[in-house]
Amino acid sequence: MITDLVILAFVVGLLTVPVIIGMIEWFRHFKLRMTWWKWLLSAIWYLMLLFLVLAAFTFIGEGEPVAGWKLLGSSAVIIVILGAGLVRILLAGRENSQEE
Amino acid sequence: MSQKNSNKDNGVSRREFLKIGGAVAAGLQVGAVAGAGLAAGKDPSSLTGWQHLGDNTQFVNRARLVAREMPIKKVGSQRRPEMWESPFGRQSLIMRDMMQYRRMLGSVNAGDERKDGLGSKPSLPEKETSPETTGAIQPDNKRMNFPPPEAFSEPMLTYYRDNPDHYELDRYRIEEIMPKRREDEAKYGDYYTLINAWSDSWETGERITEPPEESDFKIGRRRRIGKPVPFKSKTHAAELIKKVTHHFGASMVGITTIEPEWCYNYGLRGSSERGSYEVPKHWKYVIAFGVPHQWEQVNSNPSCGTSFDAYSRISIAARRLETFIKSLGYPARRHSPMDGYDLIAVPYLVKAGLGEQGRHGIVITPETGSNFRAAFVTTSLPMEIDQPIEFGVKEFCERCKICAEICPSGSISFAKNNEGMNTRGYRHWEINRTSCYNFWMQSMGGLGCRLCLIACPYSRKNNWVHRLTRNIDKADPTGLTTRGLTAMQKKLFEAPEAHEFLPPPDGHFANFREAPDWLQVRKYLDIDVIEPKAGDK
Numbered sequence A: 001m002i003t004d005l006v007i008l009a010f011v012v013g014l015l016t017v018p019v020i021i022g023m024i025e026w027f028r029h030f031k032l033r034m035t036w037w038k039w040l041l042s043a044i045w046y047l048m049l050l051f052l053v054l055a056a057f058t059f060i061g062e063g064e065p066v067a068g069w070k071l072l073g074s075s076a077v078i079i080v081i082l083g084a085g086l087v088r089i090l091l092a093g094r095e096n097s098q099e100e
Numbered sequence B: 001m002s003q004k005n006s007n008k009d010n011g012v013s014r015r016e017f018l019k020i021g022g023a024v025a026a027g028l029q030v031g032a033v034a035g036a037g038l039a040a041g042k043d044p045s046s047l048t049g050w051q052h053l054g055d056n057t058q059f060v061n062r063a064r065l066v067a068r069e070m071p072i073k074k075v076g077s078q079r080r081p082e083m084w085e086s087p088f089g090r091q092s093l094i095m096r097d098m099m100q101y102r103r104m105l106g107s108v109n110a111g112d113e114r115k116d117g118l119g120s121k122p123s124l125p126e127k128e129t130s131p132e133t134t135g136a137i138q139p140d141n142k143r144m145n146f147p148p149p150e151a152f153s154e155p156m157l158t159y160y161r162d163n164p165d166h167y168e169l170d171r172y173r174i175e176e177i178m179p180k181r182r183e184d185e186a187k188y189g190d191y192y193t194l195i196n197a198w199s200d201s202w203e204t205g206e207r208i209t210e211p212p213e214e215s216d217f218k219i220g221r222r223r224r225i226g227k228p229v230p231f232k233s234k235t236h237a238a239e240l241i242k243k244v245t246h247h248f249g250a251s252m253v254g255i256t257t258i259e260p261e262w263c264y265n266y267g268l269r270g271s272s273e274r275g276s277y278e279v280p281k282h283w284k285y286v287i288a289f290g291v292p293h294q295w296e297q298v299n300s301n302p303s304c305g306t307s308f309d310a311y312s313r314i315s316i317a318a319r320r321l322e323t324f325i326k327s328l329g330y331p332a333r334r335h336s337p338m339d340g341y342d343l344i345a346v347p348y349l350v351k352a353g354l355g356e357q358g359r360h361g362i363v364i365t366p367e368t369g370s371n372f373r374a375a376f377v378t379t380s381l382p383m384e385i386d387q388p389i390e391f392g393v394k395e396f397c398e399r400c401k402i403c404a405e406i407c408p409s410g411s412i413s414f415a416k417n418n419e420g421m422n423t424r425g426y427r428h429w430e431i432n433r434t435s436c437y438n439f440w441m442q443s444m445g446g447l448g449c450r451l452c453l454i455a456c457p458y459s460r461k462n463n464w465v466h467r468l469t470r471n472i473d474k475a476d477p478t479g480l481t482t483r484g485l486t487a488m489q490k491k492l493f494e495a496p497e498a499h500e501f502l503p504p505p506d507g508h509f510a511n512f513r514e515a516p517d518w519l520q521v522r523k524y525l526d527i528d529v530i531e532p533k534a535g536d537k
């Protein structure tokens, strides 16, 4: 049976291609020197964002909106802090390359 | 020069396009993930309600969970439960002694009370029929004094002497709770019109009127069962019985053998003797099965829920299964909420591998958590039996205590574990059933409470988040996941405080979650109702 869930999962999968291409371009734009572990860290951060959004909206969908919004609020803080740390790590690569 | 510029322009525009496209795609992806989350949360197939029928409902492979040993331990000499130990079972004895006492005081016409009293609502399960629920004690709405302990005759005299706390709880119910309940019903009753109608509609009853030696060998009142049809093997018999039990409406089925200590020591249905009885020889196997409650209604406990939806469904499945087995030439007897039980439910459910017992005293299944109501068929049909299972409930309950915190009557233990508990020679979680029953009589709507059943984290929906967390918890031997999950459960899934479930003025008949719209009187009925508020006098 094709449910809304299956269709949305398909859409999420399709969108992964332009997201990755876009990321490559943004990294080029900021002249970031990407190594495999920087890619891994970026991917983990992004997947964490998607996972928490998925979990929070699942709670909202199952009729527990308070749980959903609380999870979204608290995870937003964590995601922003981790995101700031990730940006510093990525930009550090750029500064090094400029010094060279 | 112009060639170079045009390349650059083309390059820039292509790159800008990819960058903007990528950012838009990421935004869309987050949105699509949110939509997928909403769809996963709403997905009707994740409801753990009765609408899951068919044999794929029991989706957990129990072979992987088989327990190292029987979870219910023997800790002393075992004996069968007596009628007066259960708050339901002792109702008729209390009634008898109260009548005697009142007659002695010469203040009441006992004949009228009998006429209006016990049995005036025969559809209640036999062991739950009580003078309170049938209105027998107070037809005239006057306050009634509970006799002093020494005014009771045996066995209540000894029972109350040994259990003064139960005397006090029974006295409190009859002298305080019941008059208040009648006042609450007069004032707020209309507010619960729909849930009462919904609850009543599930109450169907048909009594077993002959002892097992007769009724278990007959289809209907007259037709004797035929010669037993041989099965290819016990495995084939078990497989067939499980399949048809699912088709008869049960969500989960397990098979085990009879344990005489787990049969009541009184009130064998259909027997003229009310006292102790020999467990029939042909009760060799016990088929244990159950269904969950309807999802939205079970979330609106205690005052906008009922037990009777699941009771009714599983009782009908039990009747069908009993007839099916008899038609194959084997004696069979159903034990179900609507037709009464001759055996205790929880240990058989554990032994048949349907789940583990939780702190709240009832069984938690891996599929629907505590949202589960059981029936049984005893028979001589030889079948392969199932093994008890373990999926981490014992350890989880030791840390969780959510049911104990939410219980409005304080009936659930906060003890670290069930060490030292001894019920008729077995160690297992035991709640104070009398104070629990007292709260049933305080709440409105369909008789009962069921709050511990729905507040239990194992009763959450069967969607990916809850499945994932349960599986991680099962695999983590450190207990850290349990700690994290219970903390999250308490922080994220808010519920009213225990006192809010009480009647006004202490509480406001709160429910765990808001009642579904189809149980909201104001939406559909043109009647004046008083919504209960805390502080109401």
Ligand code: SF4
Pocket: B360, B406, B407, B408, B409, B410, B411, B412, B431, B435, B436, B437, B439, B440, B449, B450, B451, B452, B453
């Ligand atoms: S049914 Fe209600 S009163 Fe009884 S133990 Fe559970 S939560 Fe407490």
Ligand code: SF4
Pocket: B358, B359, B360, B396, B397, B398, B400, B401, B402, B403, B404, B455, B456, B457, B458
């Ligand atoms: S609410 Fe917690 S402590 Fe109570 S039965 Fe469920 S898991 Fe165990």
